[in-house]
Amino acid sequence: MQLLPPFLGFTVSLIVTFLISEPLIRLLHKKSIVRPDAHKPGHPTVAHSGGVILFISTAVSFLLALAVTSEVSTAIKALVIFLSGAICFAVGFIDDVKILKGEIKTVLSVLGILPVLAAGVLTPNIIEWGRPKLPFIGRLRITIIYWLLMPISIAGAANIVNMLDVMNGVVPGTSIVAFTALAIASLILGRDAAFTISLIMLGALIAYYKYNAYPARVFNGDSGSLFLGAVIGAIAVVEHLEFIALTLLLPHLLNGFFILVSFRGFKEHRQVKKRPIHVDERGVLTASRDPDAPLSLTRLILTIGGPATEPEVARVYIWIESVAAGLAIISAILMR
Amino acid sequence: MKTGRVVLSVGALLAVAWVILLALVLVAELVSRNFTGIMRSIMGLGVLVLFIVLAVVLAEYLRKSFLPRLNS
Numbered sequence: 030m031q032l033l034p035p036f037l038g039f040t041v042s043l044i045v046t047f048l049i050s051e052p053l054i055r056l057l058h059k060k061s062i063v064r065p066d067a068h069k070p071g072h073p074t075v076a077h078s079g080g081v082i083l084f085i086s087t088a089v090s091f092l093l094a095l096a097v098t099s100e101v102s103t104a105i106k107a108l109v110i111f112l113s114g115a116i117c118f119a120v121g122f123i124d125d126v127k128i129l130k131g132e133i134k135t136v137l138s139v140l141g142i143l144p145v146l147a148a149g150v151l152t153p154n155i156i157e158w159g160r161p162k163l164p165f166i167g168r169l170r171i172t173i174i175y176w177l178l179m180p181i182s183i184a185g186a187a188n189i190v191n192m193l194d195v196m197n198g199v200v201p202g203t204s205i206v207a208f209t210a211l212a213i214a215s216l217i218l219g220r221d222a223a224f225t226i227s228l229i230m231l232g233a234l235i236a237y238y239k240y241n242a243y244p245a246r247v248f249n250g251d252s253g254s255l256f257l258g259a260v261i262g263a264i265a266v267v268e269h270l271e272f273i274a275l276t277l278l279l280p281h282l283l284n285g286f287f288i289l290v291s292f293r294g295f296k297e298h299r300q301v302k303k304r305p306i307h308v309d310e311r312g313v314l315t316a317s318r319d320p321d322a323p324l325s326l327t328r329l330i331l332t333i334g335g336p337a338t339e340p341e342v343a344r345v346y347i348w349i350e351s352v353a354a355g356l357a358i359i360s361a362i363l364m365r
Numbered sequence: 366m367k368t369g370r371v372v373l374s375v376g377a378l379l380a381v382a383w384v385i386l387l388a389l390v391l392v393a394e395l396v397s398r399n400f401t402g403i404m405r406s407i408m409g410l411g412v413l414v415l416f417i418v419l420a421v422v423l424a425e426y427l428r429k430s431f432l433p434r435l436n437s
Binding site: 163165166174177275276279280282283286287291316320323324329330332333334335338344345348349352353360 | 366367383393403432
């Protein structure tokens with residue numbers, strides 16, 4: 030396993046994120062790309078589309094890591110993963126600037142699979158479609174189901190991460206845990222491209238976290254959450270870490286599933302009348318007692334744990350993601 | 366907020382979901398192993414659909430019956 034590209038990528042993305050965050054936040058304010066923070070008293074406006082910060086810093090680090098990679102197959106896999114993420118970032122950025130309908134955004138994010146499909150045709154010996162590897166079983170034989178699910182693998186991951194972007198610090202906090210676990214799983218299973226990309230994402234996220242943590246100075250926007258989710262989905266498909274990624278995204282999957290079932294499909298939060306949680310004037314969050322209110326992971330957390338502040342809920346999300354990370358690492362050990 | 370209680374409860378839910386996921390894949394593979402060609406995929410798909418239907422019923426039960434009882 031090559032160690033220079035991942036560690037160079039990590040260091041560069043960390044430094045670049047530190048350097049560009051402040052000026053980009055100021056630029057977003059100047060361009061009036063801002064949103065009100067609904068969970069805070071007075072609803073202050075916050076810079077939106079923090080995904081731009083993550084995308085620029087990871088793109089710079091990725092290009093540098095690519096330049097020092099001597100393994101062609103690792104470089105191609107990493108390129109495909111990053112391109113898939115870049116497509117979903119672009120979809121998210123369009124939504125941040127010009128609000129798209131929920132269904133349109135979801136359909137557009139399916140385009141994230143295109144680099145994987147193209148690379149599968151052009152370099153079939155490097156990017157192999159189908160037959161994911163699972164604990165106990167090894168390579169799965171149900172290929173048709175896999176091909177049916179493949180178009181939504183990246184879009185699905187991107188959208189469920191987006192659905193969890195409900196409070197300050199939740200998405201970068203849980204993503205730090207997820208990419209750490211992905212890096213460890215990649216080391217255990219010897220997946221070079223996944224290890225490199227995970228460390229690049231990790232470097233950017235560590236530096237970015239303080240800007241999105243409570244009280245947020247920048248929102249991730251769909252550009253940020255779709256980008257992060259798409260990268261996880263692409264790592265899963267390209268490096269055959271499907272079960273690991275699925276385990277890491279279990280909290281997101283549960284939340285997305287609860288929402289889809291109780292909302293009866295994709296709806297933008299603007300369209301939802303009954304809220305799963307309420308915020309009082311002091312910023313304390315409580316679960317809705319209305320049995321007809323939609324279900325979400327946040328509502329479940331507040332029902333079990335009682336009223337809480339936004340940073341307390343964000344911290345719980347990070348703990349929950351740590352449980353998923355533990356299960357993902359166990360899965361990687363079982364897959365060895 | 367009772368952080369420990371939430372992490373234990375939701376963590377247990379995740380662990381159960383992980384075991385179910387593993388079991389689902391194992392069952393789908395074992396069931397489809399007895400078939401060949403397109404029938405193998407149809408049987409695997411059948412197990413997957415059954416699992417999704419079961420999960421929807423469970424989520425609705427959680428929302429309509431379990432959560433209001435926990436709230437009161």
